Amino acid sequence: MVLFKNQLYSGKVVLITGCAWGSIGAAVALQVCQLGAAGLAICGRREEPLKDAALRLENQSKTPVFYQSCDIRDPDAVESFVAAVVAKFGRIDVLFNNAGGQFPVMAENLNSKGFNAVIRNNLLGTWNMTSSVARLAFIPQFEKLTEAEKKGANEDDPTQSVPCCFPGMVHTGSARAGVDNMTKTLAVEWAKYQIKVNAVAPGTIVSTGTQRYPKEMLDKSRRVAPLQRLGTCEEVANICTFLGSDEAAGFITGQTFYMEARVWQETSLNFNRPSYKTEACVCVCVCGLNGPTECDRSDNPRLFFRSGGKQHHKMCMPKLFAAIFFALAGICVAGAIIGCVVLKKEIDSISRYDLNGTLAIGDYILDANSTTSNLTVTLRNNGNNNNIVNARYDSPRNSDLRKFIYVDMCFSGRVFDRDNSSIKIFTTVTKPYNGTIIQKITQQYVDNYVVNTTNPCVQIATCYSATTYFGFQESNTTAPSSFTVATNTTESTSIKGNIKNVCNVGILYTYPGIAIIAFACVAGAIIFLSFALACVLIGFIRMVMLGLLAVLLIGAAIAFAVLYHKI
Numbered sequence: 033m034v035l036f037k038n039q040l041y042s043g044k045v046v047l048i049t050g051c052a053w054g055s056i057g058a059a060v061a062l063q064v065c066q067l068g069a070a071g072l073a074i075c076g077r078r079e080e081p082l083k084d085a086a087l088r089l090e091n092q093s094k095t096p097v098f099y100q101s102c103d104i105r106d107p108d109a110v111e112s113f114v115a116a117v118v119a120k121f122g123r124i125d126v127l128f129n130n131a132g133g134q135f136p137v138m139a140e141n142l143n144s145k146g147f148n149a150v151i152r153n154n155l156l157g158t159w160n161m162t163s164s165v166a167r168l169a170f171i172p173q174f175e176k177l178t179e180a181e182k183k184g185a186n187e188d189d190p191t192q193s194v195p196c197c198f199p200g201m202v203h204t205g206s207a208r209a210g211v212d213n214m215t216k217t218l219a220v221e222w223a224k225y226q227i228k229v230n231a232v233a234p235g236t237i238v239s240t241g242t243q244r245y246p247k248e249m250l251d252k253s254r255r256v257a258p259l260q261r262l263g264t265c266e267e268v269a270n271i272c273t274f275l276g277s278d279e280a281a282g283f284i285t286g287q288t289f290y291m292e293a294r295v296w297q298e299t300s301l302n303f304n305r306p307s308y309k310t311e312a313c314v315c316v317c318v319c320g321l322n323g324p325t326e327c328d329r330s331d332n333p334r335l336f337f338r339s340g341g342k343q344h345h346k347m348c349m350p351k352l353f354a355a356i357f358f359a360l361a362g363i364c365v366a367g368a369i370i371g372c373v374v375l376k377k378e379i380d381s382i383s384r385y386d387l388n389g390t391l392a393i394g395d396y397i398l399d400a401n402s403t404t405s406n407l408t409v410t411l412r413n414n415g416n417n418n419n420i421v422n423a424r425y426d427s428p429r430n431s432d433l434r435k436f437i438y439v440d441m442c443f444s445g446r447v448f449d450r451d452n453s454s455i456k457i458f459t460t461v462t463k464p465y466n467g468t469i470i471q472k473i474t475q476q477y478v479d480n481y482v483v484n485t486t487n488p489c490v491q492i493a494t495c496y497s498a499t500t501y502f503g504f505q506e507s508n509t510t511a512p513s514s515f516t517v518a519t520n521t522t523e524s525t526s527i528k529g530n531i532k533n534v535c536n537v538g539i540l541y542t543y544p545g546i547a548i549i550a551f552a553c554v555a556g557a558i559i560f561l562s563f564a565l566a567c568v569l570i571g572f573i574r575m576v577m578l579g580l581l582a583v584l585l586i587g588a589a590i591a592f593a594v595l596y597h598k599i
């Protein structure tokens with residue numbers, strides 16, 4: 033043992049309660065034995081583990097070990113055990129009240145019997161042993177000392193009291209708080225006997241005891257521990273051995289040593305604890321408002337914005353986020369309202385322009401967004417040297433399920449005799465197409481022009497919307513620039529050409545645009561409202577996680593829909 037001076041416990045008789053191999057008690061026992069203790073007494077309720085531990089200790093040291101089955105909750109059994117130890121070794125120098133324990137349970141599920149069992153085990157049991165050892169050994173030993181020799185014996189209490197709370201184990205928390213006070217009180221009361229009383233609160237230690245605890249509980253304990261690990265029995269033994277040594281810690285008394293500076297609000301067992309309790313808190317100062325909130329809990333980290341030394345209004349992070357999301361939702365609602373108002377105005381203005389009520393929500397203007405459409409011009413000889421000109425306009429949207437509105441449209445063109453060097457026949461073709469709503473059709477504009485020539489030439493010079501309603505711009509469309517046929521047969525010849533948008537619809541661009549904006553605002557409002565609600569209900573972090581999950585799911589659904597559609 034390099035940590036402590038060789039033979040630090042030389043001549044000392046040590047009593048350790050609870051000493052099954054693998055426990056903290058056994059680790060302390062091994063150290064003191066290897067440091068030359070003159071005698072070791074151990075007890076526990078079950079004899080087998082004691083016997084096993086005694087054998088191992090004697091194998092690894094020269095210290096004689098005395099063991100006896102004893103329940104520390106039973107004062108008579110304790111009294112008789114202590115008496116037996118004194119009889120065996122003649123004295124007791126150091127007592128380690130190590131025996132104890134409990135079971136994890138939520139307070140609301142803990143009955144009086146269970147509470148009593150744990151209080152008895154940890155508080156009453158500790159008292160029983162401490163009192164017996166003091167009365168049967170420490171004090172009589174002290175009394176026998178000469179004045180010069182009265183420098184006392186130690187009592188060290190490795191009980192694990194917890195600093196502020198023990199969620200999930202109220203019974204043992206209460207008991208250990210009692211032990212903590214017992215430590216301080218006895219340290220003062222029994223100082224006159226030179227008895228030093230200290231306690232050790234080790235945090236969570238890997239031992240035969242914690243092996244019985246749920247793995248998740250230990251994992252959580254590990255996560256919240258500042259050092260991100262559990263302690264070992266040897267590490268607890270180190271401080272116990274130190275405190276138990278008059279030589280090493282002779283001036284220390286009435287102290288409880290918390291081995292692990294854990295932050296207790298984070299170490300709570302988190303049974304059904306609302307997530308916002310652990311969220312960071314932002315405290316926004318509003319003078320005059322000082323209503324306490326859950327942020328007042330000491331376990332909520334806070335950011336203070338002080339002003340004039342006045343009280344603060346504290347707002348938890350989730351509430352802050354909820355407020356932000358509510359505000360954004362409000363903006364969206366306002367946007368949606370404005371959008372709807374503008375939309376209504378647009379619709380009103382459209383109807384003013386005499387579309388005869390043919391315009392309805394969801395209608396689109398012909399080719400408003402298309403870049404091309406087809407114009408087919410066909411010359412057909414009717415066998416009588418008369419050529420019939422057919423012009424046909426096909427919307428590229430003819431498979432579109434949306435409604436089209438065809439507003440007045442016409443072709444302008446001329447048909448003439450190409451044999452003649454000058455233009456012999458000059459015909460201007462103008463044919464308005466009255467606006468109607470046609471669903472899912474191929475728009476056709478067909479007209480026949482009879483040209484009395486054997487060798488006609490057709491030129492479609494321009495194509496434009498003849499009548500412009502409000503918002504309809506005249507298009508700069510160009511039909512096939514020239515088109516000639518020389519035919520005296522009954523065959524037809526045709527040419528196709530691109531015509532750019534016939535209708536360039538200003539107002540109806542706005543219409544779906546505004547509709548989309550209004551819809552987006554409503555959707556945004558719904559999203560932000562849900563976020564705000566989620567912030568309050570489940571906290572910001574979880575809300576973000578859920579949001580991401582939702583986005584992923586929606587993305588997957590869209591991808592699936594697109595794929596499905598394509599297939």
Ligand SMILES: CCCCCCCCC/C=C/C(=O)SCCNC(=O)CCNC(=O)[C@H](O)C(C)(C)COP(=O)(O)OP(=O)(O)OC[C@H]1O[C@@H](n2cnc3c(N)ncnc32)[C@H](O)[C@@H]1OP(=O)(O)O
Nearest residue numbers: 132133134135145146149153236241242252253299300301
């Ligand atoms: C993030 C931070 C992470 C934190 C992570 C965790 C940190 C851990 C820190 C601490 C770790 C340790 O202490 S490790 C050490 C663990 N070692 C031990 O606990 C060993 C000693 N403990 C025990 O023997 C028992 O737990 C104890 C109850 C105290 C005594 O048991 P007994 O059977 O002798 O008790 P009895 O007197 O008969 O009374 C039994 C009654 O107790 C109640 N009872 C007993 N066991 C019960 C159980 N499992 N669940 C419910 N109730 C129970 C019932 O009411 C029983 O009554 P009936 O219904 O009528 O039977």
Ligand SMILES: NC(=O)C1=CN([C@@H]2O[C@H](COP(=O)(O)OP(=O)(O)OC[C@H]3O[C@@H](n4cnc5c(N)ncnc54)[C@H](OP(=O)(O)O)[C@@H]3O)[C@@H](O)[C@H]2O)C=CC1
Nearest residue numbers: 050051052055056077078104132133192236237239240241
């Ligand atoms: N391990 C940890 O993380 C922590 C432990 N502690 C405390 O430290 C001490 C040792 O812990 P640990 O080694 O992990 O626990 P273990 O359960 O491994 O060992 C406890 C020992 O105490 C004995 N014991 C329990 N109750 C009694 C009783 N009524 N009378 C006599 N002996 C008893 C047990 O023997 P038997 O069952 O045969 O009686 C056993 O040998 C315990 O008091 C524990 O509560 C505190 C904080 C954390």
